[in-house]
Amino acid sequence: MTFATVPVELLREILAHALCDHPRPGELLCVNKLFYELGQPLLYADLDFRSITQLILFSEGTSPLVCTPRTLTVALAGGSADFEVFKYLAAALRRCLSTSASRTEEGGIESESEERMGNDGKVPLELLSLRLHSHSGNPHPSYIYEALALANPKTFIWRGPDPEHHFSTAIVPSATFHLARAISTWTAIEHITLTNMSFPSDQLGRNTPFAEAPLLPPLQSLRTLYIGQSTLLPPSAVAAMVARPCEGARLELVRLVDTYRHSIWGPRICRKDVEDAAMVLGDVVDAGEERRREVLERVRRVVRCEKRTERIMGGDNGDEQGLLK
Template identity: 25%
Template sequence: MIKLPTELLEPILTDALQDSRSSALDLLLIHPRTTQILYRHVYQQHPCAINSLNQLELFSNNVPLELLSKVRALHINLPSAAGSVWDSVGNALTKCRNVQHLKLRAMGLWNEDRRGLIEGLAAIDPISFEWTSPDPPHHISLSVVTPCLTIVLNQLPRWSRLLHLSMSHVQFPQCTHPDRYLPAVLSPTLETISLGQAIKAPATMLAGIATACPRLKRFDAEDIYSESIWGSRVDEKDVRNKLEDSMSFYGDFSITSRLQRIAGGDRGVIY
């Protein structure tokens, strides 16, 4: 079969790759020629998972640009010990500019150069975007510190096809008037938001996010605190009252609590 013309071999290998019973790795290892033919289909149809800073740099610097441009789903998982990672992340995103689904697990630091993050997010136009912490889910840690969050929020109005946004371990700024921090239209296309482990996010901030997304259908929040994690949780009723006052959001909104806090006897009661 290896001796078949490319015009015949490529559709055969592509069908085999799409068959759930086939292993992509097994097919890629058959022969150098099958590897060459299938690589572009693998990058286009399967998520690319990056699990270290070194792997990310090798990926963006050594994989041909023609293949990187075919990446549709990119999962970047960088441990918190990696330090400042935004030059490498930005380099990868500018080359994977056609990515549709981006999952980012990385720690944002307060004192770091974020130009790579700005350039990388500006280079893509995803359908779904997720940013969470590299720490275990039960750890209360901040990965999306305020300067990083500001960069993301400023980019959202520029993404023309974003449907799903998921963020956790987030720190909002301390602002009395959230409308002065949020863009007038946060996203013209966004349909669902998932927000978890957020601090300094009072009811006015959550309501402001919802009303700034005209097509938003669902907003799910979990473990949201109006000040620090040792302060009071945001009550769903307060957010709903704000939304009713604005009369500009008609989707589903919910707040749940999952994490238990030792101090104060908070056992994560669902509102």
């Protein structure tokens, strides 16, 4: 059987898998004209960068993209990244924006997402996924905000690149601050997953005081939030976010998995910690008993604390895995 006799639908599926696994996916498009025509939309609809070099080469490209990206992934092996990775990510997103602008001028809008991209200056994505380290010594932490504010994802994931059983910090406190700023600009966000992160401690002083403010800014579309393997997370920040009246009824679940108020040598945060913090929030106390009961019920309904990864020693080591009430 030759490629000429393979049904186009089947060949498209084969190409999709091949492009996903190939270290140089562009080479597959050079096989023949049919591969090029079928492969281009597959390649650009789901942008997947596995190295800094790939990200730079894409951002420096000048030819218009053949379609609007649906997903964008940056997964760097071992988390290897230089201080300017988010600068390159911003350039890549600007290329997506410039493509949309040129298609709009030519009357080539093909979808609602392309039209929205031209209107609000952001790239609408079904998924924006990062698997890389940030660095506490980075002289350009604001690049994180500048890059992520160019996107408007429905689902956002930032995980550490290390194995799940290896507790490391991929999102350092200064990165957490600029990440929160970027998230505040997203109007379509529904699902957020953040792991291997550390929040600004009270001693830093120069960043958002998470201990007194809600964990995230008001996000009317947010449905689920997952935070895993995180340190220096104040339960009061989670309580303030869940208790906020403007959060709306869309927030269905806040999962805290292996999260700590202080270091990993202390106990994990349990739901009781969030409940207690909610009961002493200033606006909740001032609102009276009925409001207190309402907030407590909401915390119990929305917040789920879990223990997943065992440590060798320290803290609540030895306790059973599962829900932490």
